[in-house]
Amino acid sequence: MEDFVEQVWRLVLRRGPDPDAVERLRRGDVSRSRLVRELVESREFERIELLDDGLARARSERGRRGRPRELKAPAWSDERAIEIPWVLSRYAGESRVLDVGTAHAEQAYVEGLRDLGAPELVTVDLAQPADVIADVRSLPFEDGSFELALCISTLEHIGRDNAVYGVEDAPDDDGQEAALRELRRVLTDAGRLVLSVPTGEHEDHGWHLQRTPLEWIALFEQSGFLVFEDELYLHAGDGWRTATLAEAEGARYDDVAAGAVLVAELRPKRLAERVRLAVRDAWHRDEPRRSTAP
Numbered sequence: 001m002e003d004f005v006e007q008v009w010r011l012v013l014r015r016g017p018d019p020d021a022v023e024r025l026r027r028g029d030v031s032r033s034r035l036v037r038e039l040v041e042s043r044e045f046e047r048i049e050l051l052d053d054g055l056a057r058a059r060s061e062r063g064r065r066g067r068p069r070e071l072k073a074p075a076w077s078d079e080r081a082i083e084i085p086w087v088l089s090r091y092a093g094e095s096r097v098l099d100v101g102t103a104h105a106e107q108a109y110v111e112g113l114r115d116l117g118a119p120e121l122v123t124v125d126l127a128q129p130a131d132v133i134a135d136v137r138s139l140p141f142e143d144g145s146f147e148l149a150l151c152i153s154t155l156e157h158i159g160r161d162n163a164v165y166g167v168e169d170a171p172d173d174d175g176q177e178a179a180l181r182e183l184r185r186v187l188t189d190a191g192r193l194v195l196s197v198p199t200g201e202h203e204d205h206g207w208h209l210q211r212t213p214l215e216w217i218a219l220f221e222q223s224g225f226l227v228f229e230d231e232l233y234l235h236a237g238d239g240w241r242t243a244t245l246a247e248a249e250g251a252r253y254d255d256v257a258a259g260a261v262l263v264a265e266l267r268p269k270r271l272a273e274r275v276r277l278a279v280r281d282a283w284h285r286d287e288p289r290r291s292t293a294p
């Protein structure tokens with residue numbers, strides 16, 4: 001009975017069983033089949049499936065060099081269902097890849113990172129577990145060490161109260177800019193930084209700082225990057241969808257999840273300016289939105 005419970009929990013929910021599962025079976029409260037049905041019909045499994053579908057989408061988009069936009073996710077989900085496929089789709093075969101803020105990442109995201117098949121993937125965080133325990137504001141890498149850096153749902157935490165992640169960090173109002181400048185330094189001149197941040201009203205939550213969309217863009221640009229591509233997403237009543245600047249600007253972060261996110265691909269400014277790479281979205285210039293990126 002223990003073996004059955006262990007196996008089915010690992011297979012469906014990818015974790016150890018609930019403490020009362022074996023006992024419920026022993027008492028005859030549920031049959032084995034009913035237990036399997038409960039797991040498969042749970043919200044927990046629904047979320048696993050949603051993120052799994054996102055990974056599959058990212059894999060298929062990478063296969064055809066797609067840049068998926070206008071993604072959707074159900075209202076009950078958080079921003080991860082948008083960020084993960086958006087970011088992982090944009091891997092283009094780079095050899096040296098850096099991921100920042102991996103320690104507390106979603107299991108699905110870590111699986112997705114490994115699934116990229118990058119010859120060299122280095123994960124960094126102030127907290128364990130990560131390949132390198134380091135501060136993103138001061139990375140132990142040479143200039144130009146990576147062709148691609150990924151940073152989802154992390155920039156907003158730099159220089160904030162990170163006690164929730166088990167690390168002590170002194171308050172640093174310039175931390176986000178310092179992190180961006182350091183990421184610029186460790187990227188090659190032709191490198192890319194693909195990231196996501198919560199956005200909406202300017203809100204200081206102590207453990208993270210949410211900036212307005214235009215504040216984020218200004219910060220990226222003053223830190224040595226140009227926005228090559230971006231998109232705003234909103235947690236609307238009927239689910240997650242792309243948003244206009246006006247819609248996203250009014251979003252609030254609730255206790256645990258973002259009301260809107262900005263996803264973006266940044267490129268080092270000097271090269272990007274020279275070759276005029278801008279395929280970025282137009283919402284922050286008050287121009288009509290592009291429906292698809294080239």
Ligand SMILES: C[S@@+](CC[C@H](N)C(=O)[O-])C[C@H]1O[C@@H](n2cnc3c(N)ncnc32)[C@H](O)[C@@H]1O
Nearest residue numbers: 101103104105106125126127135136152157165
């Ligand atoms: C919300 S979690 C990251 C989520 C994760 N990237 C994901 O995909 O789900 C934020 C992470 O940032 C890390 N962090 C905060 N400040 C940092 C710093 N200065 N340098 C490196 N990592 C930092 C925290 O330890 C934590 O693991």
